[in-house]
Amino acid sequence: MKGWIGLIGGFILGFLSAVIVNGVAPELLTPYTRGLIPAERMVTVTGTVEKKQREATRLLLTLSTPNGVLLATFSKQTEELDLLIAEGYAVTIRLAGYSPFVENPKVERVEAKADRTHAEPPAPSMPEGAKP
Numbered sequence: 001m002k003g004w005i006g007l008i009g010g011f012i013l014g015f016l017s018a019v020i021v022n023g024v025a026p027e028l029l030t031p032y033t034r035g036l037i038p039a040e041r042m043v044t045v046t047g048t049v050e051k052k053q054r055e056a057t058r059l060l061l062t063l064s065t066p067n068g069v070l071l072a073t074f075s076k077q078t079e080e081l082d083l084l085i086a087e088g089y090a091v092t093i094r095l096a097g098y099s100p101f102v103e104n105p106k107v108e109r110v111e112a113k114a115d116r117t118h119a120e121p122p123a124p125s126m127p128e129g130a131k132p
Contacts, residue, residue: 042095043097043098044093044095045063045065045070045093045098046091047063047070048088048091049062049085050063050069051087052082052085054078054082058073058074059081059082067098069100071100071101072105073104074103084110085107089110089112091111092107092109092110093108094108
């Protein structure tokens with residue numbers, strides 16, 4: 001009997017501690033619960049970057065989407081995303097559900113502006129008197 005009481009008590013204590021940690025610091029549980037959201041419930045949102053702001057520990061992006069404007073806050077891979085994304089670029093992110101404020105969404109695709117197409121590099125010039 002004492003074994004069952006200890007087992008049930010441990011289960012309840014573990015459940016309550018997970019609920020408290022999820023309320024206080026949900027980022028600690030995110031790596032373990034990421035797979036619990038089914039892929040069919042994930043929403044892909046494409047929007048244009050209206051404003052980009054870099055702070056010491058995070059990157060803020062304001063995206064204009066067909067559903068409205070959203071603010072994406074990135075605290076992971078900020079340096080890489082800062083180099084990759086510029087204002088006017090089209091960004092596709094994956095969310096658990098549409099929300100005006102999202103933190104660390106998964107970036108699926110970044111498309112540059114149409115007027116920023118890469119041109120062919122200029123042909124190297126030949127020094128005078130040199131033969132091709």
